[in-house]
Amino acid sequence: MICLLLAGMAMALVTVGFQYSYSLSGVHAVYLGLYKGLVEEAVVVAGTDGEYASPRFYLPRLNQLCKDYLDTGLTPYCRSYEMSVLGYSKGRYVPSVAYSTRVQISFTATFSLERSLTKTAYFRMERSEA
Numbered sequence: 001m002i003c004l005l006l007a008g009m010a011m012a013l014v015t016v017g018f019q020y021s022y023s024l025s026g027v028h029a030v031y032l033g034l035y036k037g038l039v040e041e042a043v044v045v046a047g048t049d050g051e052y053a054s055p056r057f058y059l060p061r062l063n064q065l066c067k068d069y070l071d072t073g074l075t076p077y078c079r080s081y082e083m084s085v086l087g088y089s090k091g092r093y094v095p096s097v098a099y100s101t102r103v104q105i106s107f108t109a110t111f112s113l114e115r116s117l118t119k120t121a122y123f124r125m126e127r128s129e130a
Helices: 002-036 059-074
Strands: 043-046 052-058 080-089 102-111 115-124
Touching (some): 002 059, 002 102, 002 115, 052 059, 059 080
């Protein structure tokens, strides 16, 4: 009888450990997917008059792209998540800006047993000298 009890406890521990590591690796994979070109889709290189401008991130588009990506990617791995896309100008956060050369994307994923994981990605637009 003791063997059945120990086997049941071991099976429960293995199942919970597998579910935790599966969720954790899925959240890490979604985070690394941010670097695969999602942010590049929100770069604007021309002004409204059609002339070339300095490249900048268009934050409303980036916010929508990140929301769609995280909805699709995090749903199998976590119960809920919170996301923020912040634009910076000269190292300072500016809340009402639509274009920015520096962006911070962060999300907090909450999965089993109220455990959560916060990931943050930073992107910066630079002009090369070449």
